[in-house]
Amino acid sequence: MDAYNYTGTAGQMLSLAFYWGFGSGLHPGRADIYGPNGQLMTNVLTAFGSAINFTLPTSGTYTILVHAAGYEVTANYSVSIQSVTGGGCASTPISCGQTISTNIVSSSEIDAYGFGTGSGLLFSVSTVSVEFNLTCMIRAASSFSRVLRALRRI
Numbered sequence: 303m304d305a306y307n308y309t310g311t312a313g314q315m316l317s318l319a320f321y322w323g324f325g326s327g328l329h330p331g332r333a334d335i336y337g338p339n340g341q342l343m344t345n346v347l348t349a350f351g352s353a354i355n356f357t358l359p360t361s362g363t364y365t366i367l368v369h370a371a372g373y374e375v376t377a378n379y380s381v382s383i384q385s386v387t388g389g390g391c392a393s394t395p396i397s398c399g400q401t402i403s404t405n406i407v408s409s410s411e412i413d414a415y416g417f418g419t420g421s422g423l424l425f426s427v428s429t430v431s432v433e434f435n436l437t438c439m440i441r442a443a444s445s446f447s448r449v450l451r452a453l454r455r456i
Contacts, residue, residue, distance in 0.1 A: 304367070304368045306365070311358065311387075312358060312361045313387065315355065315356075315387050316384065317353060317384045318346060318354055319351070319353040320333045320348060320379070320381050323377050323379055323380075329370055330348055331369070332347045334366070335364060336366075338363055351410065353410075353412075366383075368381060383412075384414050395415070402415065
């Protein structure tokens with residue numbers, strides 16, 4: 303079992319992506335998220351890859367425990383976390399009409415793009431892929447919105 307800490311603030315919106323590399327639905331992986339009080343908040347259970355969105359209820363240090371669901375195997379895995387609150391984590395600005403072409407280096411990678419909003423904003427996201435699903439989360443935080451791209455292998 304591996305443990306990771308994340309210090310967050312109450313109301314902070316997060317995305318957590320988790321990829322489990324064992325390669326069999328018989329032995330899924332699990333990422334458990336515990337609040338500052340030590341209580342289990344939520345988890346991601348997957349045989350391959352998945353992502354969840356959630357809001358932190360209180361400020362403090364959260365713990366993520368990664369392990370095989372039945373504690374019976376070991377596997378390669380990747381876990382990523384991204385915030386859409388307060389500017390996010392290392393986001394990239396995107397302008398009106400701009401196209402971004404990039405690649406995913408890690409199975410749980412989350413790329414964040416920020417853009418300004420205004421009255422009557424029309425927003426469109428498209429992707430072409432045979433191997434991956436695209437998950438977008440669009441949240442408004444005052445006059446700044448954030449788009450998160452979490453790709454997972456299907």
